Amino acid sequence: MILDRGSSVPLHQQVAEYITSHITNGEWVTGSRLPSQRKLADQLHVNRSTVTAAFEELTAQGLIEGKRGGGTRVVNNTWGLMAKRKPADWGAYVEAGQFKPNLPMIRTINEAEFIPDIIRLGTGELSPDLIPSEKLIHLFTKSSFKPRSLGYSEPKGDLQLREQISYYLKKNGINAEPSSILVVSGALQALQLISIGLLDRGSTVLLEKPSYLYSIHVFQSSGMRFCGLPMDSEGFMPDQLSEFKKEVDSAIVYTIPSFHNPTGTVMSLSRRKELLFACEQERMPLIEDDVYRDLWIETPPPPALKSIDHSGNVLYIGSMSKTLSPGLRIGWIVGAKPVIDRLADIKMQSDYGSSSLSQWVAAECLRTEIYEEHSSYVRNRLKIRRDHLLSLLTNYLKDLAEWHKPSGGFYIWLKLIPTIDPRVLFERALQQGILLNPGVLYDRNARQYLRLSYAYASFKEMEQAILVLRNLVLELGW
Amino acid sequence: MILDRGSSVPLHQQVAEYITSHITNGEWVTGSRLPSQRKLADQLHVNRSTVTAAFEELTAQGLIEGKRGGGTRVVNNTWGLMAKRKPADWGAYVEAGQFKPNLPMIRTINEAEFIPDIIRLGTGELSPDLIPSEKLIHLFTKSSFKPRSLGYSEPKGDLQLREQISYYLKKNGINAEPSSILVVSGALQALQLISIGLLDRGSTVLLEKPSYLYSIHVFQSSGMRFCGLPMDSEGFMPDQLSEFKKEVDSAIVYTIPSFHNPTGTVMSLSRRKELLFACEQERMPLIEDDVYRDLWIETPPPPALKSIDHSGNVLYIGSMSKTLSPGLRIGWIVGAKPVIDRLADIKMQSDYGSSSLSQWVAAECLRTEIYEEHSSYVRNRLKIRRDHLLSLLTNYLKDLAEWHKPSGGFYIWLKLIPTIDPRVLFERALQQGILLNPGVLYDRNARQYLRLSYAYASFKEMEQAILVLRNLVLELGW
Numbered sequence: 001m002i003l004d005r006g007s008s009v010p011l012h013q014q015v016a017e018y019i020t021s022h023i024t025n026g027e028w029v030t031g032s033r034l035p036s037q038r039k040l041a042d043q044l045h046v047n048r049s050t051v052t053a054a055f056e057e058l059t060a061q062g063l064i065e066g067k068r069g070g071g072t073r074v075v076n077n078t079w080g081l082m083a084k085r086k087p088a089d090w091g092a093y094v095e096a097g098q099f100k101p102n103l104p105m106i107r108t109i110n111e112a113e114f115i116p117d118i119i120r121l122g123t124g125e126l127s128p129d130l131i132p133s134e135k136l137i138h139l140f141t142k143s144s145f146k147p148r149s150l151g152y153s154e155p156k157g158d159l160q161l162r163e164q165i166s167y168y169l170k171k172n173g174i175n176a177e178p179s180s181i182l183v184v185s186g187a188l189q190a191l192q193l194i195s196i197g198l199l200d201r202g203s204t205v206l207l208e209k210p211s212y213l214y215s216i217h218v219f220q221s222s223g224m225r226f227c228g229l230p231m232d233s234e235g236f237m238p239d240q241l242s243e244f245k246k247e248v249d250s251a252i253v254y255t256i257p258s259f260h261n262p263t264g265t266v267m268s269l270s271r272r273k274e275l276l277f278a279c280e281q282e283r284m285p286l287i288e289d290d291v292y293r294d295l296w297i298e299t300p301p302p303p304a305l306k307s308i309d310h311s312g313n314v315l316y317i318g319s320m321s322k323t324l325s326p327g328l329r330i331g332w333i334v335g336a337k338p339v340i341d342r343l344a345d346i347k348m349q350s351d352y353g354s355s356s357l358s359q360w361v362a363a364e365c366l367r368t369e370i371y372e373e374h375s376s377y378v379r380n381r382l383k384i385r386r387d388h389l390l391s392l393l394t395n396y397l398k399d400l401a402e403w404h405k406p407s408g409g410f411y412i413w414l415k416l417i418p419t420i421d422p423r424v425l426f427e428r429a430l431q432q433g434i435l436l437n438p439g440v441l442y443d444r445n446a447r448q449y450l451r452l453s454y455a456y457a458s459f460k461e462m463e464q465a466i467l468v469l470r471n472l473v474l475e476l477g478w
Numbered sequence: 479m480i481l482d483r484g485s486s487v488p489l490h491q492q493v494a495e496y497i498t499s500h501i502t503n504g505e506w507v508t509g510s511r512l513p514s515q516r517k518l519a520d521q522l523h524v525n526r527s528t529v530t531a532a533f534e535e536l537t538a539q540g541l542i543e544g545k546r547g548g549g550t551r552v553v554n555n556t557w558g559l560m561a562k563r564k565p566a567d568w569g570a571y572v573e574a575g576q577f578k579p580n581l582p583m584i585r586t587i588n589e590a591e592f593i594p595d596i597i598r599l600g601t602g603e604l605s606p607d608l609i610p611s612e613k614l615i616h617l618f619t620k621s622s623f624k625p626r627s628l629g630y631s632e633p634k635g636d637l638q639l640r641e642q643i644s645y646y647l648k649k650n651g652i653n654a655e656p657s658s659i660l661v662v663s664g665a666l667q668a669l670q671l672i673s674i675g676l677l678d679r680g681s682t683v684l685l686e687k688p689s690y691l692y693s694i695h696v697f698q699s700s701g702m703r704f705c706g707l708p709m710d711s712e713g714f715m716p717d718q719l720s721e722f723k724k725e726v727d728s729a730i731v732y733t734i735p736s737f738h739n740p741t742g743t744v745m746s747l748s749r750r751k752e753l754l755f756a757c758e759q760e761r762m763p764l765i766e767d768d769v770y771r772d773l774w775i776e777t778p779p780p781p782a783l784k785s786i787d788h789s790g791n792v793l794y795i796g797s798m799s800k801t802l803s804p805g806l807r808i809g810w811i812v813g814a815k816p817v818i819d820r821l822a823d824i825k826m827q828s829d830y831g832s833s834s835l836s837q838w839v840a841a842e843c844l845r846t847e848i849y850e851e852h853s854s855y856v857r858n859r860l861k862i863r864r865d866h867l868l869s870l871l872t873n874y875l876k877d878l879a880e881w882h883k884p885s886g887g888f889y890i891w892l893k894l895i896p897t898i899d900p901r902v903l904f905e906r907a908l909q910q911g912i913l914l915n916p917g918v919l920y921d922r923n924a925r926q927y928l929r930l931s932y933a934y935a936s937f938k939e940m941e942q943a944i945l946v947l948r949n950l951v952l953e954l955g956w
Contacts, residue, residue, distance in 0.1 A: 128627045137625065140615050147805075150611045329829065329833045357836050
């Protein structure tokens with residue numbers, strides 16, 4: 001935009017419009033500093049007094065604000081002005097949580113994942129070469145069945161898919177009718193639906209500490225509090241549940257019993273039974289997040305809590321994202337029918353169901369055993385990948401870190417021996433093209449930890465990243 | 479389950495367990511009435527006193543509750559018990575709205591849509607024969623490009639899709655960079671993200687009355703209030719906006735300017751300009767829901783508000799659900815970049831993005847002009863369908879109802895002349911296999927109205943349904 005000196009609109013107003021247009025089109029975001037009056041005057045070839053007049057007008061409108069010595073900042077645009085009156089809802093929820101949210105770091109990670117050539121050493125995602133994209137796409141040509149329609153699907157999801165999930169669950173010892181299964185767009189949406197559909201604002205989630213759940217804000221955003229309980233090598237320690245239960249008004253348990261994210265821990269069978277018993281005693285519902293179940297390396301994990309639950313306490317979450325394809329966005333919730341009915345109703349009110357295409361592909365994968373064959377393939381590959389990362393750790397970080405060998409899932413929970421500010425380590429690594437998942441995302445006290453993943457980076461990338469990590473630890477540590 | 483008379487577990491406890499298992503597995507839902515004690519005693523071959531003892535135990539546990547003269551009801555299961563302490567959050571939100579929610583009727587509709595052979599006379603969905611399912615599926619074999627990966631997509635959605643949407647929007651006079659576009663799983667998710675991401679609890683949504691928005695609870699569930707403003711034949715009447723604005727703390731406007739749902743009204747260009755001006759004056763953000771834009775019959779609607787908005791006030795929602803395929807679950811939000819950034823962050827926290835398969839199909843449809851060709855085909859079909867339904871109305875309901883001829887979209891807003899209880903009409907029609915969308919779903923005062931759709935039912939079904947409707951109106955009216 002160039003100023004129009006022949007216009008009847010006064011120049012200072014044109015300058016004000018110029019600034020406003022940069023704010024409203026999003027180039028100058030709320031909180032950012034405007035160029036100085038002098039610089040703007042030079043740039044637009046006007047007197048500084050013209051710019052001053054424009055600034056005054058915009059200040060009066062509440063769009064910008066001058067700070068002594070701090071220059072002039074964009075305070076708000078119209079959407080922002082509205083949110084300013086009271087803090088925006090979502091933000092208030094996030095801030096209301098018990099811990100300081102690491103939202104900015106997660107956002108950085110979400111965006112950095114798409115930087116070309118970035119090495120993702122902590123990503124909770126299969127490497128693209130482990131996703132059978134071609135096989136899935138060929139389903140459309142090969143399969144004798146075709147999606148019947150690309151209309152909206154039933155409230156609980158496509159019946160054929162739910163039947164296949166029911167059959168798949170049976171093989172895992174879980175008896176669930178299709179009417180007790182809700183198809184969701186991945187496990188995260190399952191948590192979102194549970195948090196808004198079943199839980200009170202102000203209720204407490206008892207969970208493992210550390211936990212993946214700390215890195216997302218779905219429960220806190222719905223006004224829930226977290227109470228992290230310690231783990232040992234067998235997982236969650238349920239003996240403290242009753243104690244905590246007494247102190248809070250209403251509580252649920254959230255657990256990842258098999259190949260826990262981020263620690264890799266597998267909950268022992270006896271611990272599973274204790275946990276179920278404790279929940280029954282306390283009449284406390286339990287969410288079992290079991291998305292890594294099929295990714296065992298040496299032996300399958302103990303039975304799912306859901307398969308040995310006879311009280312109906314367990315709400316069970318599964319997904320295809322970790323074994324087959326996250327891009328399908330297909331997961332499921334299994335529970336008592338009235339609970340599933342309620343969640344289905346909320347799902348309908350949120351997005352009218354998941355993609356029909358994805359649901360059809362998921363059903364075909366289960367029906368044709370692509371799912372089973374591919375899980376087995378992924379297990380083999382993960383074994384090799386895990387062993388490779390472990391040998392790199394032994395070679396390069398033996399004296400600088402400690403870790404356990406995971407028996408499945410994606411992750412190694414690495415404890416650095418030297419003390420390093422996790423944010424500094426994260427940023428310095430990022431500068432060198434390595435994307436880390438610091439432990440503080442999963443437990444704000446886990447400042448010495450990193451969640452490493454052997455599922456995503458290539459062998460060469462892993463080695464490069466571990467070398468960079470070694471050098472950073474040597475440079476920044478102690 | 480059969481009782482084990484040889485067991486050491488007392489019989490009354492076995493009966494209690496039998497009842498509990500039916501409650502927890504969901505067969506006997508909260509609120510439902512248990513079989514009488516006598517009936518259960520007969521069924522299980524035990525004395526009635528045994529059943530009485532079991533009932534007493536379960537009553538003490540809070541699972542069932544006897545009402546004098548009303549039998550015994552299931553009060554709660556464990557999940558329910560928890561929610562009972564305080565009312566469940568979601569329920570509280572829905573109840574907190576200004577109007578009595580019609581949730582049960584919507585749920586009935588959602589479920590009844592999947593009853594075989596039901597005639598859907600009000601459905602907001604294209605008939606399956608208007609969805610180019612085969613063409614979309616053939617894309618996977620025909621297209622020279624293939625989905626690059628079925629991994630997670632970028633926070634704002636697949637870049638190729640956003641580029642195609644940007645290009646498509648340009649043809650509609652809307653300039654939007656891909657970075658100002660967020661891909662969502664349909665327009666409903668767009669509203670969900672806006673409601674939780676940008677609006678305060680307690681803020682007010684100014685909207686047309688009637689409006690589709692009254693039939694979903696996405697805003698009320700986030701604690702927003704509705705304030706419906708009257709419409710005339712040119713749509714929304716913005717002259718009252720400033721008045722309302724004064725009375726409320728913070729407010730936004732929601733409008734469906736083109737082929738309004740449910741009335742079919744098209745907002746005139748002058749009205750669009752007035753509305754934009756009023757919003758600018760009041761610094762009030764505006765949500766433009768434009769999902770029916772491409773479904774004009776005689777002439778295209780006036781330009782989108784977004785295309786003539788120079789203040790950045792408008793947040794624009796589009797979708798492929800009404801023109802191509804609802805099963806894809808692909809829509810978009812267009813707005814100032816910081817707003818889109820915020821919404822993208824919340825989308826990532828809700829479901830990690832939309833299905834990669836669906837996004838790829840959507841991008842290919844825009845790129846190859848399948849979308850454009852199909853929209854044109856649908857327009858032609860809708861013209862014929864509309865004219866057919868109009869002639870049926872003239873033939874069968876001329877003296878019983880009033881209506882306007884819509885110039886696009888899916889709907890005819892039918893006003894019945896006789897006074898009929900809408901719930902009775904709905905239920906009686908459903909008994910005869912006809913699914914209606916009563917006007918009260920869109921405005922609780924619109925008791926005399928029905929939303930008819932010419933998009934879904936076949937010609938034969940339309941005639942059958944209109945005949946049933948005629949007979950019901952004659953029977954129930956006056």
